[in-house]
Amino acid sequence: MGKLRGLIPPFLLVALWEAAAATGWLTLESLSRPSHILIAGARALMEGSILVATWQTIEAAALGLLIAVAAGVLSGVLIGLSRPLARTVGPTIEGLRPIPAVAFIPLALLYFGYGLPMEGAVVAYGCVWPVLVATASAVRGIEPRLLEVAAALEMSFAAKVWKIILPAAMARINLGVRVAAGFALVVAVTVEIVVNPRGLGYSLILAQQSLRVDLMYAQLIWLSFLGFVLNLALGRIGRASGASERAAQ
C-alpha cells in the first residue's frame, strides 16, 4: 500500500490535465491531452513503428556499449597493471574524457555517414570512459598477494588476466559498466535527435515537426519506460554480482 501512495500525484495530475483539456479551459497546443496521448501511443505500438524505432535505438546503444566495454576493459587492465603506462596515457585520457560524446557527432558523420556505425561510434566514445576508469582503478586495487600467487604459479599473462585479474576486479568493473549502460541510451537518443535519421530520437523529431504533439508525448513516455526497465535490469545485474561477491567473501 505504502508503495502505491507514490502513484497518487501523477494520477491526480493526469486527471486534472484531462479534465482541464476536456472542459476547454486548457487550450495550449503544446500540451495535448492524456486520452489523445494514450490513443497515439497505442496506435504507434500496434502498427509497429515505435517498436522498429525502439529496436534501432537499442541496437545502436548496445553496439556502442559492447565496443566500449571491450575497449574499456582491455585498456583498463593494461593501464591498471602498468604504472609507467598509466603515467604516459593518463593525461591524454583526462584530456579526452570531459569532451561530450555528442561533440563528436560531426566528426563521426564525416567518417561513417548516417546510420548505425556512426551512432554506435559516438555511443562507444561516451561509454568507454566510465568502463576504462573503473577497470583501471579496480585492477590497481587488486590484492598484491594475488598477483604474487599468479607469479608463483608461473601463469601466462593471459591466464593471469583471465583467472586472477578479471574475477578480482569484476565487481568494480560491473559498476563502471552500469554507469556506461545508463549513458548509452541517452547518447543514442541524442544522436538521433541531433542528426541520425533513425530510432526513437528521430521519431520524436518527426512527431514534433509534423505537430503530432500527442505522438511526441507518447514517445516520451515510452522512452521513460525504457529507461525504467533498463535501470531495473542493471539493478538486477548489480545485485546478482553483489550477491556472488558476498558469497565469495
Next chain:
Amino acid sequence: MAHGHSAQDLMRPAGSAQPAMSVREVSLTLGGPPGRLILDAISFDVRQGEFLSIVGPSGCGKTTLLRLMAGLMPPTSGEITFEGAPVRRPSLSRAIVFQDYTNALLPWRTVSANIALSLEARGVARAERDDRVAALLKKMGLQHAAAQFPGQLSGGMQQRVQIARCLAQQPRIMLMDEPFGALDAITRQGLQDELMALAADEKMTVAFITHDLEEAIYLGDRVFVLAANPGRVVEEIEVGLERPRHQLLTREDPRFLKHRHRLFGLLQGH
C-alpha cells in the same frame, strides 16, 4: 635420490651431496639511496629433504629472505641457487605458503577450484585434474569443504587449502612464511603434526619461517636464528630429535629444553 646410487655417489662423503638451495652472501638494501640494509651477507644451504626452521624476532627480515628464496624479488648482491640453477623468478618447483592465507586464496573460487589453480595454469587435462584435486582434498582433510568458498572456512581450514594448492604444483621445496602464526594453539598443533607427517611422506624439503622458537625446534631438523638490523644468521643448531615427534613428549625431552634455552637466550640477547 632414494635409488640408483652410483659408485661415485657412494664414495663421496655424506655432507657433499648437492644442497636443494644455496644462499650465498645475499644482501638486500631497500629504499634509498642510500637505503636501508635489510639483510646482510647471508649464507646458508637448505639440504635435500630437510626441514629447516628459520626463527627470528619481528622485523628481522624473515619474510624478505623467503621472498628472495622464492624469486619474488632479487637480492641487491649475492646469489641464490636452487638445484644448481640461479633463482631469478618464481617457479612451480618452489611453492610459497603465505602467512596471510585470506589474501592468498581466490575468494571467488571454491576450495576445489583454488587447489586446481596451478593444474589449470599448467594445462593439466580435466579428468586428471579432478583426480588430483580429490586426492589432495582427502590428504588435507578438506573433502567436506570442497564446494565451499574460502570465506566460509575457519583460518585453519583456509591454511590447509593454501597448503593443498601448493602441493598440487608438486614442488621440490616448500617455502613457508609463518603459516600457522595467525592460528589458535590447538589448530596450530594439529597442523604442525600434519605438516610433519606430510613432509616425511613426501620426503619434502621445507624452509619454514616462524617467530615461535618452540615451533622451530619441534618441526625442524635444523634451526637457523636470524638477528635484526641488519638481518643476519647468528646461530645454527642441529635439532637431533628423532621422528615421529610428539606434542607432549618431544617438548619435554631434555634436548628440546636445552635447544629452547639456548635459542631463548639468543633471541633475548641480540
